[in-house]
Amino acid sequence: MVLFKRYHIYPMHEGIKTYTRRFWKFPHVKIGKAYDVTHKMFYSPEDVIGTVYIEGIFKQPLGMMTEKDAYNEGGYTLRGYKRTLEAISKKPWCDTDVPYVIKFRFVLSDIIDGNGGTKEIDEYKRQYYHHMNEVEDMNLYPSEKI
DSSP, rough: OOOOOOGGOOOHHOOOEEEEEEOOSSSOOTOOOEEESSSOOSSGGGGGEEEEEEEEEEEEOGGGGGHHHHHHHTOOHHHHHHHHHHHHHOOOOOTTTEEEEEEEEEEHHHHHHHHHEEEEEEEHHHHHHHHHHHHHHHOOTTTOOO
């Protein structure tokens, strides 16, 4: 199982978020393996949102991140990603911190994608836009009605 914030599900679904950085002492995932995705620490099969297939693992100092790296984390600018990582990790950004970087491919679960699946994706989309407006200080798609 790999935990993700609810606001990251939509960019994963859209193929925008294909990387995640984790401050683990050792990798908790293996290349070539598949893992359930949820946003709950304690979950049941109904809480599984999808599956991530691990395509790569490496370590990279935060100070070496590029704008493209930040975009692959969910469509962020580097500034927006710094704000997000600080909020998630509850510690200030430090260029010398070296998290694991996990490259993955996400497949949405039949539970969400099946009957009535559009409603759940729309909710994740709303959460994503709300989050991006907060961390990027911009008004994304102000005229779009979801």
